[in-house]
Amino acid sequence: MINIGIIGIGRIGRVHGESITKFVKNAKIKAVADPFLNEDGKKWAASLGIENTYTDYKKILADKDISAVLICASTDTHAPISIEAINAGKHVFCEKPIDHSVKKIEEVMDIVKRSGLKYQVGFNRRFDHNFKAIKDAVDAGKIGKQQIIKITSRDPEAPPIEYVKVSGGIFFDMTIHDFDMVRYLSGSEVDEVFAVGSVTVDPEIGKAGDIDTAVITMKLANGATAVIDNCRKAVYGYDQRAEVFGTKGSIAIGNDSNSSAVLSNESGVTGEKPMYFFLQRYMMAYAAEINSFIDAIINDKPTAVNANDGLQPVLIGLAAKKSVDENRPVTIAEIKKSFDL
């Protein structure tokens, strides 16, 4: 049984808290910490049988009985707390992205490497039953040599404009998951990126210096071409589809719905919309990623999503951003070079 501390009990911290309690057999949440801890937070922790609630996460790091932490606080704290936690001898599960700064991610990677401790990044979609079915088919050779990879990723609604302003931009806040999916499904690195961005949802997003719609084309090291299409708002719900096409066939996944019910009437033949958003669609994936993390600790296995997996999508995101800004294809090599990588 691994004792866990959760740092940050906002939305995603609570998702993990609840799914660990329900679905993760070999882990127990011993403490949570949040600088804004209030009565509601304490009540929530009590309802899950969590022993300790702190405002200061350092108390978690000081607890010798706790061997792993989940960092679910705001993005700017991910890298510094990661480093502190590793230095305190804790295994770390860190929500994505590790940081927007390549330099800071490198520092984390470096210290993780030297520590021998487990470090996992929160790319939950790798644990979704649908995406995993594609990956399994690709790895089993069912589609042969990869030729084209397509990912559709659209949110049901744009975040508040205040959030957009501090989000780091669509490529780091939203597409970063899709960049990870390209690497995960293909098992290949990305060589070059060309991105088209536009503002078709909300002019305020444009005024904030961001885009809300994007189509990103990538040349992969394995010779395949990948294309992602993104939009901040699809009125019919969270649209998360993917296809890998290869020399022996194609494997594709669609959306999940709340039921398989189909109504046939004078208006047509109507099924349910996709599940509303990530908390619905990926509920079980959140549990699976923590189970995988705990398994890596207990059985001393590499984590399924390591710190480098946290770094690469950031590099791709930087290339995508530069591609939109300069309207040209940008290589990952160029981005790496700019950071002396």
Add this chain to the structure above:
Amino acid sequence: MINIGIIGIGRIGRVHGESITKFVKNAKIKAVADPFLNEDGKKWAASLGIENTYTDYKKILADKDISAVLICASTDTHAPISIEAINAGKHVFCEKPIDHSVKKIEEVMDIVKRSGLKYQVGFNRRFDHNFKAIKDAVDAGKIGKQQIIKITSRDPEAPPIEYVKVSGGIFFDMTIHDFDMVRYLSGSEVDEVFAVGSVTVDPEIGKAGDIDTAVITMKLANGATAVIDNCRKAVYGYDQRAEVFGTKGSIAIGNDSNSSAVLSNESGVTGEKPMYFFLQRYMMAYAAEINSFIDAIINDKPTAVNANDGLQPVLIGLAAKKSVDENRPVTIAEIKKSFDL
């Protein structure tokens, strides 16, 4: 090239006329006859390049250049004209049903047998691409030994009440196609029938002594059980589905639509309704059945749907009617016995 005469150019006669012109290579319509022939009918015939138009079908029977006739006149004429045509040395394609009277069908069967001429009954669904795909899978052994056969057959709207009154009842007007499908898909005869009938669409149909909704269960000679569900009115269109379930799997077909378009919006994920009715859904099947008939003539092969295939569904229909009337299972043997068959 086979010269054809069409007797009766109401709706179904014209469907055949047009589909033969378009799709049947080795046949030419030389003449049509209809007691109610008018200017519109003559114009229609001219548009298809048909040489002769008569009010009296006997002129077609007298034409030595015509070797085959299509009997598309009203049901009560099917049997007598069949006999006359056979006696005149013509191959006959006769719309279903041959007759509601078992005795008259037997007479036709008898004379056909002695003549050596081809006789085909218009069970068009046997030539539908979807039903044929089931049949092919069953014959190829893909589903193993048959266990359960299910047929859904619902019309988009009930016929006029005046038609209902002379239709012979739902089992002879509508279900007869489904009875044929049970025989076709299973390759087996029906042993026993239990039918539940109700009036859920239009009370006028009930007042006319008919039912508009039915569920018919059949025990087949091959050990499988078949079930048909019928309704005179499905608001979403012509619903024509089937499934054969067996020891190695199940093969099922759905409806055809005008397009594969799917609209996703706030109301759900909506595809098109099934094609409106039989003229749409079975357009190509009408052509295929005549091609098959012509092929049987030219290459002296048995017709794909012979006179006995016209008789059996009538026997099943009589059993179904009796089953509803007496609320008990009725064997085909009992029906046969009543006709000394």
Add this chain to the structure above:
Amino acid sequence: MINIGIIGIGRIGRVHGESITKFVKNAKIKAVADPFLNEDGKKWAASLGIENTYTDYKKILADKDISAVLICASTDTHAPISIEAINAGKHVFCEKPIDHSVKKIEEVMDIVKRSGLKYQVGFNRRFDHNFKAIKDAVDAGKIGKQQIIKITSRDPEAPPIEYVKVSGGIFFDMTIHDFDMVRYLSGSEVDEVFAVGSVTVDPEIGKAGDIDTAVITMKLANGATAVIDNCRKAVYGYDQRAEVFGTKGSIAIGNDSNSSAVLSNESGVTGEKPMYFFLQRYMMAYAAEINSFIDAIINDKPTAVNANDGLQPVLIGLAAKKSVDENRPVTIAEIKKSFDL
């Protein structure tokens, strides 16, 4: 927080134990009892943090802190333990069927009525997201007046022949769920039953006096006709579909699969099989039914599936059995009369 005791920790008892621990917020399992309690059972109970493990269920009934019990022992114990538990002042959740004997079920119903305690029967499918979607659409008037109800229910494999021999027969072991679905989806009682049974899966089942394949037609009090098709073995997995057709449209559900992945290759376009069996397909339904039971206790509401809901499908099953045996339609009134109901 309601303290619960589970009587019987075989397969279904453990399913409930685990799903309550994960998904049922306001209940705590305080004790389990099983006459065959062994080390494995104790270990299992400990893993869920269950305080007490007994061989004698009477210890659960004697525990004043326990206010509700789940009866998951063998079918023959359902009725007597139900009565004992009610007499001990416990709310009861009882696995289906309450009993094969109508008389015993009546005794249970009678004592439940006088006690004022909650009694729920384990018809889990009522809590399945798919069946519930049909029910919601029907109740919302989306399909208008019901005309035809169709249920397909096929298991992925037949149970061991030893089990078949004591199962009470297919209608009480398997179809009973489907009879309940007919009542649930229609909101109507069944008036008359006609059933066709056959042995197409395993001749041993026939030798044991049972059938393994059935098609059951029912006339409902609301004027609709229902039809169930059953088979003990479908090689492609657990097949659980339903459709309600009415004057305004039809609502239908299909199977759930482990993923939405579709592989297109030279062999065709292939999706996953249905989930293997009830533990997979109805995992969340088991949690939902207990949540509903706990909710009924806490908020003093009628249970969603009461003792009468346990009785009616048994009456329908008796009618179905008699129908197969005597090859005639059998009314529920006839069955009731034989029990002086």
Add this chain to the structure above:
Amino acid sequence: MINIGIIGIGRIGRVHGESITKFVKNAKIKAVADPFLNEDGKKWAASLGIENTYTDYKKILADKDISAVLICASTDTHAPISIEAINAGKHVFCEKPIDHSVKKIEEVMDIVKRSGLKYQVGFNRRFDHNFKAIKDAVDAGKIGKQQIIKITSRDPEAPPIEYVKVSGGIFFDMTIHDFDMVRYLSGSEVDEVFAVGSVTVDPEIGKAGDIDTAVITMKLANGATAVIDNCRKAVYGYDQRAEVFGTKGSIAIGNDSNSSAVLSNESGVTGEKPMYFFLQRYMMAYAAEINSFIDAIINDKPTAVNANDGLQPVLIGLAAKKSVDENRPVTIAEIKKSFDL
């Protein structure tokens, strides 16, 4: 009744000949011409009741009774015969592309404009029931303002390498239809193109200086982004899908199959592959485009696909080719400027 001459009776010429005979009411093929006319060609013409067969197409142009010609000869003859035919006073239906040379297309456009005659280019997909359903939904405002357009277009097999060498390259031989679809579905011109090309099917195609796999991103004048993915070979058949996503929803189409049959067995749930290739998938679209052409002549309406619709995809193709060669986005303006357009 419009008398037609077909110039070129290779594969596509015969497709038109047969579909006109079957499906085009107001047209009659009076003559065909082909420099390689042989016995087989004559026999084919006779089977359709075509009066005259020539080796020299000028005889068709000289026939006063013929008011329209279909140019189905090799691509290099399209522009010169178009001009000759227009000069001879014939309406022209010309297979795509008009030419690979922008200059020659302009000459055709110029002479067409001055002639007042009808000129239609053979972009048959505009007449496909599925693509048309998207277009109708877009035009009806069902998806709101367009944001992303996606087209998948994959052939079941690569053409012979000798054909590839003279095809003008994938963008002019294959993608040209997809470029037309982008314009048709969006109702907008393309502003800028970025294309990624690769050789993943057959290295011989690469040696011939062509690519066999491509992903092309386009910025449209209406603010939407379009993306096409192409491959010369999909083992599962002709893959022709499209989606238009907008502010009110998304409309998508899939492939057509030979039947709706679905086989469920131990291997999964398997439907049929897409129809093999364009002759199967677009059979009815070929008829519809000629009907539209004849309708434009008879009712003096603009043709549905005019000479400019023939020019624009060539410009987009040139931009795509340049984009691959120079690995940068290329504007249509740049291409136009190079031709003084």
